[in-house]
Amino acid sequence: MNQQKPMIELRQIRKSYGSHEVLKGIDLVVPRGKIVSIIGPSGSGKSTLLRSINMLEETSSGEIWLDGQQVNRPLKGRVFEKHINHIRQEMGMVFQQFNLFPHLTVLQNIMIGPMRLKGLTKTAARDRANALLAKVGLADKGQAYPARLSGGQKQRVAIARALAMQPKVMLFDEATSALDPELVEEVNQVMKQLVSEHMTMLIVTHEMRFAAEVSDHVLFMDGGVVVEQGDPRQILSNPIEERTRVFLRKHLSN
Amino acid sequence: MSFDFSVVWSYSQLLLTGLLWTIFITVLAGSISILLGIVIATTTLYGSRIASLPMRGIIFLFMGTPLLLQLYLLYYGLSQVGIMLPAFWTGVIGLGLHYAAYNADIFQASLKAVDPGQMEAARSLGFSRGATRRYFIIPQAVLTALPQVGNNSIILLKDTAVLSVLGISELVLDAQRAISETYRPFEFYFTAALLYYVVNLAMEFMLSIAGRKTEEIR
Numbered sequence: 416m417n418q419q420k421p422m423i424e425l426r427q428i429r430k431s432y433g434s435h436e437v438l439k440g441i442d443l444v445v446p447r448g449k450i451v452s453i454i455g456p457s458g459s460g461k462s463t464l465l466r467s468i469n470m471l472e473e474t475s476s477g478e479i480w481l482d483g484q485q486v487n488r489p490l491k492g493r494v495f496e497k498h499i500n501h502i503r504q505e506m507g508m509v510f511q512q513f514n515l516f517p518h519l520t521v522l523q524n525i526m527i528g529p530m531r532l533k534g535l536t537k538t539a540a541r542d543r544a545n546a547l548l549a550k551v552g553l554a555d556k557g558q559a560y561p562a563r564l565s566g567g568q569k570q571r572v573a574i575a576r577a578l579a580m581q582p583k584v585m586l587f588d589e590a591t592s593a594l595d596p597e598l599v600e601e602v603n604q605v606m607k608q609l610v611s612e613h614m615t616m617l618i619v620t621h622e623m624r625f626a627a628e629v630s631d632h633v634l635f636m637d638g639g640v641v642v643e644q645g646d647p648r649q650i651l652s653n654p655i656e657e658r659t660r661v662f663l664r665k666h667l668s669n
Numbered sequence: 670m671s672f673d674f675s676v677v678w679s680y681s682q683l684l685l686t687g688l689l690w691t692i693f694i695t696v697l698a699g700s701i702s703i704l705l706g707i708v709i710a711t712t713t714l715y716g717s718r719i720a721s722l723p724m725r726g727i728i729f730l731f732m733g734t735p736l737l738l739q740l741y742l743l744y745y746g747l748s749q750v751g752i753m754l755p756a757f758w759t760g761v762i763g764l765g766l767h768y769a770a771y772n773a774d775i776f777q778a779s780l781k782a783v784d785p786g787q788m789e790a791a792r793s794l795g796f797s798r799g800a801t802r803r804y805f806i807i808p809q810a811v812l813t814a815l816p817q818v819g820n821n822s823i824i825l826l827k828d829t830a831v832l833s834v835l836g837i838s839e840l841v842l843d844a845q846r847a848i849s850e851t852y853r854p855f856e857f858y859f860t861a862a863l864l865y866y867v868v869n870l871a872m873e874f875m876l877s878i879a880g881r882k883t884e885e886i887r
Contacts, residue, residue, distance in 0.1 A: 471789055496797060504795035514790035517886045518809050527804065528794045560886045573790075580794060 420483045422447045422584050422615040423468060428477035430463060437463055438474070439639040445584070448613040452626035452647070455636035456662060464636070465588050465619045469506045470499055481505060482583055504532060507577030511589040513569040515561040521548070521572050522557040525579045533580070540579075547575035551605050567598030571605050584615040592621055623666055627651045635659045673853065677860050680847040684857075687843030688864050694761055694839060695826045695868075701765025702825065703818060706772025707811065713773070714780055715802065724773075731770035737831055739763050744835055760832035768825045772818050779813040780806065812883050819876040823869055830865075840864060 423445035430438040437460045445451045453461040466472040468479055470486060479486040486502055488495070516524050525544035529535040535543070548554050551571040561569055570590055577585060587606070591599045603625055609616060610629050620626050626633055627647045634644040635654070643656045651667075654660050677684070709728065713721040731739065744759045754762070783806050791801040833842040844861040848854045 469793055471793060500795050500797050503793055506793070508790075508793035510786060510790065512786050514784070514786040516787065516790070516805055516809075518805075518812055528796075531800065531804065532795050562885065562887050576794070 420447075421445060421480075422449075422482055423617060424478075424480040425464075425468070426478040426480075428464065428467060428479070429475045430460075430467060430472065431475050437639050438467070440477070441636075441639075441641060443634065443641070445615060445617050446631075448615055449631040450610055450616045450618065450629050451632045451634065452618040452620055452630040453634045453636055454620060454623060454626055454662075455634075455642075459636040460639040461619045461636045462588055465586055465617060468586060468617070469503050469508060471508075504528075504580050505583045507574075507580060507582035507585040509570070509573050509577055509585065509587045509590045511593050513561075513566070513573045513593075515569055515573055515576070517561050519560075520557065521553070521559050521561065521564070524561065524572060525576045528576065528580050543579055544575070547578055548572075550578075550608070551575050552601070565598060566594045567601045570594065570602045574602075574605055574609075578609075584617065585609065587616065587618040587620070589619055589621060591625075621666070623651055623663065635662065637662065672856055674856050674860070676851050676853050677847075677856050680851070680857070683843050683847055684840070684860060684864065687838060687840040687861075688868070690838050690843075691826070691829050691840040691865075692868060694764070694829045694832065694837075695822070697761045698764035698768065698829070699822045699825055701762065702768035702772050702821070705765065705769035706776050706818070707807070709769060709773035710776035710780060710810075711802070711807065714777060727766065728770045728773055731767050732774070736764070736767050736828060737834065739767060740831065740835060756835040756837050760829075760835050760837045764825060764828060764832065767828075768821055771821050772814075775814045775817045775821070776810060779810040782813060783809050812886065815879055815883055816876065819872070819879070823872050823876075826868060826872065827865060 421444045423443070425441055425443040428438050428441040429436065441464055443451070443464070453464065455461045463472050467474045468481075468486065470479075474487065481502060482505070484502060486499075488498060490498055516527070519527065522541065522544050525547060526537070526540040529540045529543060530537065545554070545557065548557055551574060553568060553571055553575075556564065556568065556572070561572065564572065590606070591602050594602065599622070606616070606618075607629060618626065618630070630647045632644065633647040633650045635642045635650060635656070635658075637658050643650060643654055643659045650659065651663060654663060709724045712724045713728075716724075740760065740763045743754070743763045744756060747754065787805050787809065788801055791805050792798070796804065829839055830841040832839055833845070836842070840861050844857040848857050851857070
């Protein structure tokens with residue numbers, strides 16, 4: 416079913432803060448099993464766009480589709496709440512600041528979603544959490560509290576927490592931007608592993624080389640519009656638009 | 670003039686009973702003050718305006734007036750309109766309400782201090798707003814508030830002495846009973862003070878253990 420439908424499709428997404436329009440009619444398609452990256456300067460609207468996909472940001476107009484279901488259906492009150500809580504379970508989100516739950520152990524961080532939202536038993540949830548911890552290379556950290564972890568470890572737990580809900584797609588909001596340079600690679604490794612497992616991913620990033628390496632498709636955003644998009648090698652080595660060239664010259668040099 | 674503490678020994682059973690009542694009242698009133706404090710704080714922050722208005726009233730009233738006066742109002746004032754609570758429960762409820770107001774104030778501040786990223790993370794997993802508060806925001810706020818709420822509970826312990834004015838048996842009233850029979854105020858008041866201090870130390874010790882636990886999550 417839905418084999419032909421893209422996993423994520425955005426149609427003419429607009430968003431304004433007062434009179435300031437931060438997203439000016441964005442179209443975006445993420446096909447099933449593909450990796451799409453969004454690059455661009457701070458304030459270009461790329462994070463806002465990503466956050467609007469699971470409606471952490473409200474959009475002013477446009478349509479958001481996930482696997483053939485409309486995310487921003489025109490529902491009201493409790494009916495909308497129920498709809499959005501359900502559809503958010505199908506999208507894993509990873510934040511720049513990790514946002515682990517500090518009062519829970521690493522294992523509990525990963526178990527609580529499947530237990531409370533998907534009705535898994537404690538045993539089943541713990542098995543799933545342990546398997547995911549092993550996968551992100553933190554099998555021995557289950558009993559630790561997040562405060563005891565390094566930034567890279569925290570982010571890997573956050574990825575495991577999102578994966579525990581068995582989402583259809585993973586959204587990464589500058590997942591490595593808050594990390595010390597030497598910790599970036601361990602998170603990138605986990606993301607590459609997801610790529611090899613054909614997880615559908617939408618990645619907002621500052622890391623051009625990583626984007627070029629893993630992505631099937633790259634978008635360059637600036638000023639609330641998609642300036643240029645296409646094959647990552649072409650965009651990053653031979654962009655057509657002048658704005659893309661200026662941005663890349665600044666970012667690839669350092 | 671000499672002090673004779675041997676007389677205290679013959680009243681030790683009375684004093685220990687008084688001490689146990691003091692501890693019992695502290696536990697009861699303390700529990701009320703913490704649970705009600707959480708209810709008041711969450712209602713004023715998250716509830717409807719109609720629900721939060723009387724809660725704000727409670728905070729205003731109980732923080733702004735003397736405990737002694739509140740106890741007189743609850744005991745003598747309410748009996749005038751036909752509501753007659755036993756003295757013991759008047760004392761427990763009065764003390765609980767008084768400190769609930771203080772605790773609510775602390776809980777409000779710690780609820781507001783929880784990182785907004787926590788709400789986003791939980792919502793992005795699919796938790797409803799209410800479930801997010803229940804499983805993530807409120808537990809974190811309670812942990813943050815713990816040291817201050819613990820201090821309030823120690824002050825509450827000392828304020829149980831005020832309940833003696835309603836004729837509730839506790840350490841101070843029992844000491845007074847012993848004094849009325851022996852005319853030895855210094856010995857008994859001093860011993861009572863020591864006993865308060867011992868309980869105080871025990872509470873501080875428990876607080877420091879709880880504090881070490883919360884250190885782990887920071």
